[in-house]
Amino acid sequence: MKYVDEFRDHDLAQRLAATIAAEVDPGRDYRLMEFCGGHTHAIFRYGVQQLMPPRLRFVHGPGCPVCVLPMARIDQAIALTERHGVTLCTYGDLMRVPGGDRRTLFQARAEGADVRMVYSTQxxxxxxxxxxxxxxxxxxIGFETTTPPTAVALEQARTEGLANFSVFCNHVLTPPALAAILAEGARIDGILGPSHVSTLIGTAPYAFVPEQHRLPLVIAGFEPLDVMQSTLMLVRQINxxxxxxxxxxxxxxxxxxNRKAQALMARVFRVRERFAWRGLGEIPESALELAPEFAAFDAERRFPVACAPTREARGCExxxxxxxxxRPTECRLFGTGCTPAHPLGACMVSSEGACAAYWSYGRTRAQVATG
Incomplete structure (x- = not known):
């Protein structure tokens, strides 16, 4: 790739759209799930859905790690600051996610907690x-993509003897979540596989999708022509x-x-026996925790907290x-009780959430996508 414009070429997009329309069987529906929120935003930002034939529709999946983080983990993070007096550092998206009592890290900070937004583990x-x-x-927090930087920080802390540093680990794994969705009988015909995650784990971990579920999966780039070409590849497999x-x-x-990154993760982390995902429930072997060698830097061990069970906001889908x-537009709170200024669910809080995509790139266009 020399220039990003190569993957946003208008004429090529029109030709791809015409090819897809010509190859789609008018007698059947095509439901293609994009697992990653980056794809959801590309589809809406560039109007990809509007270029598709009526019988082909994109189905929005988990989206991003902020969206699938259970509210109880937000409650635990707030408890870390209030009960143990720690300085809590995290990324901006997490600051506005409501916990079980609708409190956010922003609110906790306003009430005196030492919560700081950072841009990196460094x-x-x-x-x-x-x-x-x-x-x-x-x-x-994050899928496999953001796990290596956390591993680097932990190795640095151990080398430096930085005894006042620890990690509240919420890194989750993509293939187990995809397996859980498919096991529940999701009505989809093909999958647009995540891009950034796949640069790290490769294509091999997705083999179970065609082998066990007889569904095609195409690892798709994030640019609009990437998404369209991947869609054509899926259509051809389905046909x-x-x-x-x-x-x-x-x-x-x-x-x-990336074998080097995988080796780094294997040194620092191990797979949790179980982990709760928002919307998907508990999924076995679907998240990471610190390896025993890094137990001294494990915030869950150093600062244990117990939190009450949580429930979604009434009416939140x-x-x-x-x-x-x-779809986000099928939630009665979308655009009324739940907006980016006052989000009730993580799908609206996260910049990569499906609700945020529907809101950011045109609620009226979202209605067209339902056709």
Whole structure:
């Protein structure tokens, strides 16, 4: 890739759209799930859905790690600051996610908690170095893509003997979540596989999709022409009755992924026995925790807290949206009680959430997409 414009070319997009329309069987429906919120935003930002034939529709999946983080983990993070007096560092998206009692980290900070927004794990390490008398906890979150930076920070902290630094780990794994969605009988015909995650884990971990569920999966890049080409690849597989993993994003993704990053993660983390996902429930072996060698830096062990069970806001359809069962416009709170200025669910809070995409790129266009 030399220029990003190569993947946003208007004429090529029109030709791709015409090819897809010509190859779609007018007698059947095509429901294609994009797992990643980056794809959802590309589809809306560039009007990809409007270029598709009426019988082809994109189904929005889990989207992003902020969307699938259970509210109880927000409650735990707030409790870390209020009961143990730690300095909590985290990314901006998490600051506005409501917990079980609708409180956010922003509100906790306004009430006196030491909560700081950072841009990287290195910012959290710097704060720990500059304030050796404070316990600094990094609220780590993300799919496989953001896990290596957390691992690097933990190895640095151990090397430096930074005893006042620890991690509240909420890193989750993509293939188990996809497996859980498919096991529940999601009504989809093909899957647009995530881009950034796949640069790290490769294409091999998705083999279970065609082998166990007879569904095609195409690893798709984030640009509009990436999404459209990947859609055409899925349409051709569906029409042919085949099911295999294909890699449209070959300029960045390989079969084996980033072996160096994988080795780093294996040194620092181990797979949790179970982890609760918002909207998907408890999924076995679907998240990471710190390995025993890094137990001294595990905030859950150092600062244990117990929180009450949580429930979604009344009427919030975020869990069903995460599973691809409903569209944001089918939630009666969308655009009324739940807006970016006053989000009730994580799908609206997160910049990559499906509700945020519907809101940001035109609620009227979202209605067209339902056709």
């Amino acid at each position: 910012d959290a390490l710097r704060i720990a170095r500059e304030q050796p008398g404070r316990e600094v906890v990094f609220f780590a 042919a009755g085949t099911a295999r993993v294909e890699n449209q994003y070959r300029r960045a993704v390989s079969e084996t992924g 975020c869990p069903a949206i995460l599973r691809g069962e409903k």
